Amino acid sequence: xxxxxxxxxxxxxxxxxxxxxxxxxxxxxxxxxxxxxxxxxxxxxxxxxxxxxxxxxxxxxxxxxxxxxxxxxxxxxxxxxxxxxxxxxxxxxxxxxxxxxxxxxxxxxx
Amino acid sequence: xxxxxxxxxxxxxxxxxxxxxxxxxxxxxxxxxxxxxxxxxxxxxxxxxxxxxxxxxxxxxxxxxxxxxxxxxxxxxxxxxxxxxxxxxxxxxxxxxxxxxxxxxxxxxxxxxxxxx
Numbered sequence: 001x002x003x004x005x006x007x008x009x010x011x012x013x014x015x016x017x018x019x020x021x022x023x024x025x026x027x028x029x030x031x032x033x034x035x036x037x038x039x040x041x042x043x044x045x046x047x048x049x050x051x052x053x054x055x056x057x058x059x060x061x062x063x064x065x066x067x068x069x070x071x072x073x074x075x076x077x078x079x080x081x082x083x084x085x086x087x088x089x090x091x092x093x094x095x096x097x098x099x100x101x102x103x104x105x106x107x108x109x110x
Numbered sequence: 111x112x113x114x115x116x117x118x119x120x121x122x123x124x125x126x127x128x129x130x131x132x133x134x135x136x137x138x139x140x141x142x143x144x145x146x147x148x149x150x151x152x153x154x155x156x157x158x159x160x161x162x163x164x165x166x167x168x169x170x171x172x173x174x175x176x177x178x179x180x181x182x183x184x185x186x187x188x189x190x191x192x193x194x195x196x197x198x199x200x201x202x203x204x205x206x207x208x209x210x211x212x213x214x215x216x217x218x219x220x221x222x223x224x225x226x227x
Contacts, residue, residue, distance in 0.1 A: 032214065043114075043200050043218035044153070085151065091214065097166050098216060100153040 002027045004090050006101035013108045016077050021104045023088030024070040033071045034098065035064050036087040044087055047073075078108045113137050114219035116201050122225045123191055131186045131222045133201030141165075142184040143202040143216060144176060153200070159184055160207045191226045198223050 007022045025033065032051055036044035048057045050066035057064050061082060063074040073086055085105045089098040114135045123129055135142060143166075144156040158166035159178040173189045184201060202216040 034215070036218075038151075041221075043202075043220050046215055046217060049215055087153065089153075097155050097158065102150065102152050 002090075002092060002099065004088060004099050004101040006086075006088055006104050008104060009102070010105045011107070013075070013078050013106065015079055015108055015110050018074070018076045018078070020075070021073040021086055021088075021106070022070060023073070023101055025088075025090045026069075027090050027092045027099075029093035031091040031093050033066055034089045034091075035062075035071070035073055036089065038085045038087055038103070047086075075106070078106075080108045080110055082106065083108045114201055114203055114217055116199075116219040116222050118222060119220065120223050120225075122227065124227055125191055125193060127191050128187070128189045129191060129224075130188070131199055131201075131224075133184045133186070133219060135182055135201075135203040135217075135219075137203055137205075137217065139203040139205050139217075140181055141204045141207045141214075142178065142181070143204075144184065144186050145200040145202060145218075147198040147200060147221070149197070157184075157186075158207065165207060193226050196224055196226045 004025045032049050034049050035047040037047055038044045048064040053068045055066050061076045065072045085103040087103045089100040117132045141160045143158045145153050147153045156168055156170045157176045161181050162178045175187045178184045198221045200221050201219040204214050204216045
């Protein structure tokens with residue numbers, strides 16, 4: 001069965017303490033792997049799309065990478081404003097829809 | 111300018127009532143979606159329309175009926191509301207349904223928080 005699993009569920013970091021979030025997927029024929037950020041009370045905000053294993057994308061302190069089985073979102077030297085829930089989602093050649101993981105809630109303390 | 115907007119932002123209603131949520135996008139996208147986010151924050155797709163045509167219809171009670179008067183609008187009507195319908199409903203849009211290379215990236219609205227009492 002196709003599914004998207006994120007770990008850990010929650011992550012508490014000190015400001016400046018780099019870490020990585022994991023998104024593992026079992027999808028037949030991955031079309032795209034997406035990362036979103038969601039702040040409390042708001043809609044998901046698009047961050048990255050990755051299409052093939054080995055691909056990497058960066059935006060400020062965030063870097064997303066993709067392998068054949070998982071994606072990582074690396075947060076380098078996080079700041080309190082990086083606190084949010086990070087969602088990963090996948091589409092496959094056979095679905096035509098986004099399947100989301102449950103998210104990782106990140107809290108960065110000063 | 112708000113790209114994807116939803117109204118109302120909050121909706122509190124009694125069991126058995128009928129309510130509607132409206133969504134509009136000004137991005138010129140062809141495809142629009144409705145998602146439900148439950149109390150555990152899990153986002154699950156409900157419906158998708160491409161240029162006013164229904165293309166995704168997940169296992170959703172038929173009390174939920176989407177309507178797309180034009181490709182910039184997708185409304186969600188819910189009949190006979192139940193306690194379990196309480197959730198946050200998100201509208202989203204993408205340039206295309208699944209064309210690849212960024213055209214299928216979905217952009218979300220701010221959500222409508224529905225509470226059924």
